[in-house]
Every structure is written in C-alpha cells, then in structure tokens.
Amino acid sequence: MSDAPRIHPTAAIDPGARLGEGVSIGAFAVVGADVEIGDGCQVGPHCSFAGPTRIGPGNRFISHVAVGGEPQDKKFAGERTELVIGERNVFREFVTLNRGTAGGGGVTRIGDDNWLLAYSHVAHDCIVGDHCVFSNNTTLAGHVTVGDWVIISGFAGAHQFCRIGDHAFLGMGALVNGDVPPFTMVGGNSLGRPRGINSEGLKRRGFDAERIAAIKRAYRTLYVAGLPLAEARQQLATQAESSADVRHLLDFIDGGERPLLR
Template sequence: MMAIHPTALVDPKANLDSTVEVGAYAIIGPHVSIGAGTKIAAHVVIDGHTTIGKDNHFHSFSSIGGPPQDKKYAGEVTYLEIGDRNLIREFCTFNCGTVQDRGITRVGSDNWFLAYVHIAHDCTVGNHTIFSNNAALAGHVEIGDWVIMSGFSAVHQFCKIGPHAFVGMNTSLTQDVPPFVLLSGNPAQAHGVNLEGLKRRGFSRDQLNAIRQSYKLIYKSGLTLEESKAALDEQMLSLGADAAAQVKLMRDFLDASTRGIVR
C-alpha cells in the first residue's frame, strides 16, 4: 500500500504508484506522475508537469518541477522528465523547460545528485552521472553519460559535455567539453584523459590508447581544430572497430559543438 504521511499534501489528481512513499510535509502537485518504489522524504516539493520513473529517492527540501528561472517564461505548460534509480539529495532544484527551446528538461537514470545541485530549464542529463555538492547547470545544457561534475562546478548556457568527461572542483565552463576529457580551473583547462574512470568502466587497452592518441591530436599536436579533425579521420582507418568507435565519438562531438571546445 502507498505510504503517505498524514501531514503530506498530495493533490488527488497526482498519479502515484501504489508503492510510492511520501514523507511528512511533502507537497505533490496535480500534474505529477511518480513510478514504483520511489521515496519522497519530508518537506520535498514536486510540482509542474513532472514525470518521475521508478526507484528514485528524493531527500528533504528538494524542489522538483518548478517553473523555469527565465524572464521570458509566461506560464506556458512545459515539462520535466526524470528516469529511474536516481538519488537526489537535500536542496536540489530541477526546473521545467521553456517554449523557447524543447519545452522539457530531461534527466536520465542511475544518476547521483548531491546537495544543492541545480538543473535548469531545457537541460538534458544522461545516465550514470555524478553531480557533487553545488554543481549547477544553466539553461539548455547537455550532459553525456558517465560525466562527473565536481563540487561547485558551473556550466554556461547551451554548453555540451561529452560522455565520460570529468569536471574538477570550482570549474567554470563557458565552452563545450569533448568526451573523455579531464579538466579543471577557472577559466577551464584540459588536463588529459579521464583514464581512471575509463578503466573502472572496463575500457580495453586498445580503446584507452586510441582515446589518448585522439586527445594528443586535439590538444598537444599544435594542429588547428580542422586539422585535428582530419587527423582523427585518418587515425580511425588504422584501428579496430571498438577503438575506432571511441575516436568517432570524439570526432562527431567536435562537429556538433556550437560554442567551441575548451582548448
């Protein structure tokens, strides 16, 4: 049976699975849908047109599904979508999207969001990410799978961070971060490949060597960005399929970047 504390305010129009737990003084709005096994701790607020998957855990004082912090917002119906098995710690804020963009903020599955993390309107966050305390995304940011955002890191609007990147503590990002890159500082600077993270995730020696060589072509060769792209294309011709796929991920990211990469 659904376990709802008697002091919680759950709108009768909200759609909660029968296994959802709702703590004391939590507030859940009428357009909220919450999947099986999700736990809502005391004093959490979930509002807006928000859809939440299964087995998530929201800790106290999180504010989820609030309107976007955008002066252009005029009360339009926009959305927040959260996947499965996410951990959301105290005082996190996730906002709905805006009609000026896709109209939806999306958060994937198996992510950890530690205290005071902010996910702004129209952001897309992948799977298996870690956001340490006070990490913050401005609007329209895209975060790939397995990205780690260290404490007090911040990302400017419309930036993209590729899969498996590692962003160090207190880093301020105003440009895109290619996959696999480890960086830190204010302004941000690249400091190599996130090798430890890749090893933990089972990347092979051939894949790691290919990624390291790609990083050198982009950051250490003295080539222009266009020359680096051509060098990556040539590199892929000499690699096996698994290693070439990682180089292609970096190569495609360079083409997709709209703000330029940290370099």
C-alpha cells in the same frame, strides 16, 4: 505488505497527482497537480513537486528537493512545459530541478542511475544522461547537455548551451564556457581547461589498454600538437577509421553550437 502509497499525514497531495505502487511520501512534502511519481519512489520530508512532471520508478528524493519548478527564464510566460526523470536516481538535500521552456524544446530531461548531491541545480531545458555524479553545488545553466558517465566535482558548473561529453570529468570549481569533449578531464579552480583524459574512470568502466591508448592519441592530436582545429579534425578522421571511440569524439566535435573548450 500493501503496495498502496504510504503518505505521511502532514504531506499535501493534490487530487490531480498520480502515485505509483509502493511510493512513500515524507512529512510536509507537497505534490502538486499533473505530477506522476513512479513505483517505489521514496520522497523525504519537505520535498516539493510541481507539474507537469513525470518521474519513473525507483527514485529517491532525500529531503527539501524542489522538483519541477518554473524555469528561471524571463521569457517564460506560463506555457505548458515538462520535467521528465528516468529511473533509480538519487537526489540529495536541496537539489533543484526546473521544467523546460517553449523556446528550448519544452522539456528538461534526466536519465537513469544518476546521483545529484546536495544543492545541485539543473536548469531549464537541460538534458542529463545516465550514470552521472553531480557533486555538491554542481550548477547547470539552461540548455546544457550532459552525456553518460559524467562526473562533476563540487562547485563546478557549465555555461548555458554547453555540452559535456560521455565519460568526462570536471574538477572541483571548474567553470566551463565551451563544449567538453568525451573522455576529457577538465582542471578545477575558476575557468576550466582540459588537462588530459579521464583514464582512471575509463579503466573502472572496462576500457582496455588499446582503447585508452587510442583516446590518448586523439587527445594529443586535439590539444597537445598545437594544430588548428580544422587540421586536428582531419587527423582525427583518419584515427577514427580504426577506433569507434575516436569516431564518437569526432562526431561530438562536429555536433556543437558553442566553441570547443580548448
């Protein structure tokens, strides 16, 4: 079997595009100049790719996915910016992925092994980690950072410049306007608020009872004890001496520009 790209006769491929070995391009797909699609990627019908865009191996674009479009930012003036996608991601129907802006670092970046379900939107200058699931109609505004193993339920979204920490879970319809700490579960329906830790997700990923107990204790310090953030942070610093997970939580709290979701 040949490793040459398999291109449907109705697809339009710019001469400046680069296709890896074993790539398949479906009917009526459009691949523009300065687009690189890695080995083994599968592009379904009616997908469109604009550059500069770099896509790693093993990704699947199911149908009508719009990849590498100009950022939806009035300050964008046509400067060279990029979209960079890692490996083995799945992009379902009508997902939209925008390039970065010069003012936001110039790159929108998506990691490895993510699932972005129908109508999800990743705006300019977002950074998405690995092993995330974005359910239908997930929406990230510009400059949002999402960690690893994050699950975002349907019709949920994040305000620009927010961060969502590793192993967080956003419920259906949750709209967050502040930073979501690692391990935190955010309740759905309109303005999201913390509702405990993502215990079930942590168990599935191999966290033992001792680690989960330490994370629960840290959550209670931050959200249940009624402490001012500065005082809660002092107690977390003590807890972090015996827990790398609490240290990770504390480092997240100290590293943000937007207020912590509380």
